[in-house]
Amino acid sequence: MTSESMTFRNGALFDGERLHFDQVMTFRNGVLAALAAEETAQIEGQVIDLNGDILCPGFVDLQVNGGGGAMFNDDPSVDSIRQIAEAHRRLGVASLLPTLITDTPEKTEAAVAAAIEAVRAGVPGVAGLHLEGPHLSVARKGAHDGALIRPMEDADLTMLIAAAEQLPCLKVTLAPESVSLQQVQALSDAGILVSLGHSNADFETCQRYAVAGARCVTHLFNAMSQLGNREPGLVGAALATGGLSAGVIADGIHVHPEVIRAAWAAKTAPGQIFLVSDAMAVAGTDQATFELEGRRITRTDGRLTLEDGTLAGADLDLTTAIRILVTHADVPLQEALAAATTYPASLIGQPVAQPLRAESMIRISSDLESCSWICSQG
Known part of the structure; x- marks a missing residue:
């Protein structure tokens, strides 16, 4: 990080809350020192003309299964987490949750241990851990291995609560079919981010689980009970319940842009819809296949896709997701940027830093096609 002053002009400046135009942003000794109208601002230090590009805090991604050729399920180790985090950092991600999908108890325990060690070792970008399963519904398993889906037992609950004590954030995706209200309450009381997903539960059941402590819904619309005219399902609960936020895979494949548009308009606050990549091993590579x-x-x-055509994660980065929100779903740019930064960061208790630091900022091209870090060390 440079110790010189840096002034950014001639672009859209997103500070985590608002998008500013016709203003300049000045960093002094790496820290945001001024944000002012260009005609009155005191320009200092190195002046960087954004040429209409966007200056934005780095992304926050709460669902990352793999990247850089590595899958967390294949190798739940610190080295794997580091490889995944480095790949996503090149894609503009400042903070992420490595995600383990449904697996054996032994693999789950290894993933927990690896995430704890990665956090202790200060692996850049690692904000905790996301366990997506195994306590899901076989009826809505998606690409998860149905043979490994099972109810939550006392030993599982004890393990998760112990893990939460050693991680800055532990997110657990579960289904009411496999977890009791009392277990959700205990998880929530332990500070765990409980997310409903891979579930066929009805609207009223999902609302009861939100009251018990669930605060999130995993990949809205995918692998869950749908919004119907007589039964709103988990989709309806996610949209109608202010206490629930919901991740969405905005690749134009998992959810049609018109459906995203409708969901964005229907979502009840204070919960928000935020972006996730659901990325797999191919993220940041040109690989055509993996296992x-x-x-x-x-x-x-x-x-x-699996050989039977089932979607298996997403081939997506968050810059692309922002572009699809803005150009195909008519989501305002300011909200789309917040959905990749502020909304998920706040959900895991790690709000976008204030004051902003230069090393945390990325430059997004005006066509929303690419991004890069503004500091080489970032």
Whole structure:
């Protein structure tokens, strides 16, 4: 990080809350020192002309299964977490939750231990851990291995509460079919971010689980009970319940942009819809295929599918997700940027830093096609 003053002009400046135009942003000794109208601002230090690009805090991604050629399920180790985090940092991600999908108890315990060690070792960008399963519904398993889905037992609850004590954030995706209200209450009381997902539960059941402590919904619309005219399902609960936020895979494949548009308009505050990549091993690479626990996954035209055609994660980065929100779902740019930064960061108790630091900022091209860190050390 440079110790010189840096002034950014001629672009859109997002400070985590608002998008500013016709203003300049000055960092002094790496820290935001001034944000002022260009005609009155005191320009100092190195002046960087953004040429209409966007200056924004780095992204926060709460669902990252892999990247850089590595899958967390294949190797739940510190080295794997580091490889995944480095790949996503090149894609503009400042903070992420490495995500383990449904697996054996032994693999889950290894993932917890690896995440704890990665945090202790200060692996850049690691904000905790996301366990997506195994306490889900077989009826809505998606690409998860149904043979490994099972109810939560006392030993699982004890393990998760102990893990939460050693992690800055532990997110757990579960289904009411496999976890009791009392268990959700205990998880929530322990500071765990409980997210409902891979569930066929009805609207009223999902609302009861929100009252018990669930605060999130995993990949809205995918692998869950849908919004119907007589039964709103988990989708309806996510949209109608202010205490629930919801991640969405905005690749134009998992959820149609018109559906995203409708959901954005329907969402009840204070909960927010935020972006996740649901990225797999191919993120940040040109790989065409990879394996997940011995099952071949193919990358074709932006899709990742098992041999039977089931979607298996996403071939997505958050810059692309922002572009799809803005250009296909008519989400205002300010909200789309917040959905990749402020909303998920706040949900895990790590709000976008104030004052902003230069090393945390990325430059997004005006066409929303690419991004880069403004400091080489970032």
